[in-house]
Amino acid sequence: MPLIDVHDVHKVYGHRLSLVTAVAGISLAVAQGEFVGIMGPSGAGKTTLLNMMATIDRPTSGQIKIAGKDVTYLSERVLAKFRREQLGFIFQDFNLLAALTVRENIILPLTLAGLKVPVIEEALQKTVHLLGLTAILARYPDEISIGQKQRVACGRAIINQPQLLFADEPTGSLDSQAATELLRYLTTINQQLGTTIVLVTHDAFTASYCKRILFIKDGAIFSEIVRQGSRQAFFQQVIDMQATIGGGGNANGPFTTSI
Amino acid sequence: MVLLRLAFKNARARFSHYLAYVLACALAITIFFSFNVMATTAKFLPAVAQQQRVRFALLTTSFFIVLFMAAFMLYANLFFMQQRHQEIGLFNLLGVTRWRIGLLFFLENLLLGLVSLVLGLLLGILLSKLLAMLLLRLLDITLATTLLFSWAAVGQTTSIFLVLVVILAVMDASLVYRHRLAELFRQKPPATSHISIWHYLGGGIGLLLLGYAYWSAQNYSSVVHHYLFFGSTAFMVLPLLILVAVLVGTYLFYQASLSLILQLLRRHKRFSYHGLRLVTLANLAQRLKRNGSISWLVTILTAITLTILGSMTILYAGTQSVLNDEQPVALTVEKQLSAPVKKALVQARIPIRTTQTARLKVVSARFKLRSALALNYGAYVGPISVIRLTDYHAMQQIQPDLPALTLTEQQSVLLIRQVSNAGQASHQGRLAIQLNTPQIKKLAVKQISHVFPYGSSNYVGETGLVVSDQTYQRLAADAQTQPLAFDFAHTAKSERVSKHLAKNYGQREWQFQPTTNKANFANLHFQQLMHPVTENNANYSLPLLNVRYPRVHDLRTLFGLDAYITGFVSLIFIMATGSIIMLKQLAEAAENRSQYALLAKLGLGRHAVRQAIYSQTVVTFLLPVGLGLVNAYFALHILNVWLNQLDLTFAYIIGLVYLVVYTGYCWLTANAYYKLVQQK
DSSP: OOOOEEEEEEESSOOOOOOOEEEEEEEEEEOOOOOOEOOTTTTTTTTHHHHHOOOOOOOOEEEEEEEEEEOOOOHHHHHHHHHHHHHEEEEEOOOTTTTSHHHHHHHEEEEEEEEOHHHHHHHHHHHHHHOOGGGGSOOOGGOOOHHHHHHHHHHHHTTTOOEEEEEEEETTTTTTHHHHHHHHHHHHIIIOOOOOOEESSSSSHHHSSSSEEEEEEETTTEEEOOSSSSSHHHHHHHHHHHHHHHSSSTTTSTTTTTO | OOHHHHHHHHHHHTHHHHHHHHHHHHHHHHHHHHHHHHHTTTTTTGTTTTTHHHHHHHHHHHHHHHHHHHHHHHHHHHHHHHHHHHHHHHHHHTTTTHHHHHHHHHHHHHHHHHHHHHHHHHHHHHHHHHHHHHHHTTTTOOOOOOOOOOHHHHHHHHHHHHHHHHHHHHHHHEEEEEHHHHHOOOOOOOOOOOOOOHHHHHHHHHHEEEHHHHHHHTHHHHHHHGGGGGGHHHHHHHHHHHHHHHHHHHIIIIIIIIHHHHHHHHOHHHHHSSSHHHHHHHHHHHHHTHHHHHHHHHHHHHHHHHHHHHHHHHHHHHHHHHHHHHHSSEEEEEEEGGGHHHHHHHHHTTTOOOOEEEEEEEEEEEEOOOOOSSSSSEEEEEEEEEEHHHHHHHHHTTTSSOOOOOOOTEEEEEEETTTTTTTBOOOSSSSSEEEESOOOEEEEEEEEOEEEEEEESGGGEEEEEEHHHHHHHHHOOOOEOOOOEEOOOHHHHHHHHHHHHHHHHHTTTEEEEEESSSTOGGGEEEEEEESOOSSSSEEEESSSOOOOHHHHHHHHHHHHHHHHHHHHHHHHHEEEHHHHHHHHHHHHHHHHHHHHHHHHHHHHHHHHHHHEEEEEEEEHHHHHHHHHOOOOOHHHHHHHHHSSOOOHHHHHHHHHHHHHHHHHHHHHHHHHHHOOOOOO
């Protein structure tokens, strides 16, 4: 049984007179422990699809099952609890709370879940150790580098040991060095903790760290490629596929970086 | 014209934002107009007895309303400008000249001002009759009022507020004009900071100062003894010290103690690692830091207005109690004048419920009270009136509040007015009174009472002594008086007749003159003279006729006017400060929207968000008012020690009203905040 099962999902935005179809009938499945990328040009519906899988947004029609449970029509309250316990998020603009220290930002999901102090402390130590954040725990987000910010966001996403980690353009604001670092950490999390990761990007370099990539165009799945050989070869495959789709997503992002 | 349209559009779009501001302005205009129209309408004022006083009070108050409004509008405008600095920058970037942006803001301001003015004037015209009726009611005057209106008042109101609005609009426009583009786009500095040694130091000192001030105020009458090295001014120096400690302490409290406390709470993991508490604590730290100065100002202003209102009620209660001490009975008259007075009462058909009479013996006496404050009542040497126990108890029929007494021949009860007793130690220990009579030289004072049978204005030296009938019998008096009390109900007619009688006979008085130098108590006696006397050394006098009801009326009028005016002034104060805090909170709501969106993604339910918002708003809103109330409480406490344990109920009620109104504001703000945050 796949961890995520998306069946014929549609999403339509707007009013009666100006309807915009963001997702037009997508079906896909993500297995436990996978590292899946979703790629496509701007406006293809990547983020909409991710948000629906992450239960932040609801589909207009269709069905989404996570771990065999239909999450499409659950109540807001149940979904909130589900997100709190099962999911982790990383965003392009980090979304750290400026008023909280690094430590407080990371443990936030656990305090929301109502865990005991020793449990929280232990989880914090593990996470911080994995991501190399020990030295900056007492600082505020304004006082650390961009790369560190994204690692903090990553720490917050994984501290509750979610089954599923969603990342929306996680490297979008990072320089090449910080991006590489973050992607290595994500790989580690995927391999060591067995966390399933779904990542949206339009940067080929970032995507090349995934095991499998779904290409979306105009709200529908265009094609799919699976990594078999080295990452470098996979990167070339991604570039070729992007050229086929057109409407280039290569304009920004650390494309020019040597690999 | 494009500019005018844009200004109009902007003002309309932001109207919901400005609603609180416009309403506060409109309310001030309404009250200003109503006061003005009452002061200037020819039909209205001549009907009021103390018209000069009332007119003066109304005009002075409206002047202060203008001053206060100017300050409020200035602050609110600066705040709005700060809110919109990015918008200004954007216009500038789009190539609109600064002069035109300035003009745009000028027009917008003018529009808002005009809306407030029109709203305020309309309300004023509608409500002025109501306000006038309220004033008349408080002044105890019956008068049919029609709709009050005068073009002069409209003109004056319009011109004054237009001038205010134009000045502010010009100021805003010039501010825009002088701003640099880069400055406008600059982000606010982050409000997060680490706790430094200064927080510990300042925060600690702040708390200590507040603690010292509150403790000293609460135990004022015992603490004042430790300050006697200031000499007799100690009783004034200590409150000044307390005032300074409160001002500085409150400031440090907002600037350092609060950050410190919140930080310590955050570090206390078992407390803070719980649901949204971390976020709430961090947000609170940020908010309180940003609002530090305004919170301090609101705290101090709340304390000042409440203290003024409270002391006013204390004074009223004090005057009331003075009247009750001096003249608890409708009318008292000396026996020899009683015939014409009784005739007048009967002729006017005033039903007399009871009459009562007694003989009071005047003797010279000496005693000394123990003083609690540096304010020393000192030793009393002079004449006192002595009443016998039977006459005392007989008077209970008219004055039911006279406490029942039992006395042996060696005992007495000293009657002292409450006001002159102010600052005396509550426990007097063994006290004795010396009398200069051949048979009785000394009597023990069993207790001190403040309730005079017949009222203290019938006692020479406003001091009395109750003794047993046997002792009274043996007492050789220097002189005698014989008051006769008439008890009748308070009606318009009885008040008028009382006033008339007081006018006819009120000038006549007994005068008592020492026969010898006071230094030699053994020879001191008093000689009774009838007014007028030529000698100037007749220190003690006693009017032959005293009436109560006209004085009750005067007191009510006096208090009514004061209550009316302070009531409206504090209403404006509450509205203005409430609006300012509300605006600040709502501005932050817009900033914090992304924070709550994130928390929702992390799996936070709506209910928890609502709760977090409410608790934060409650603290930021009610903390200044609460602290202001506490400060006012201690200030009133000291005043009350001076003025001798008077009734503070009224002051407490006013404090409660403040709290209720602010809670209402708080609720509105929290609701609006929640809606803003939930907006997609």
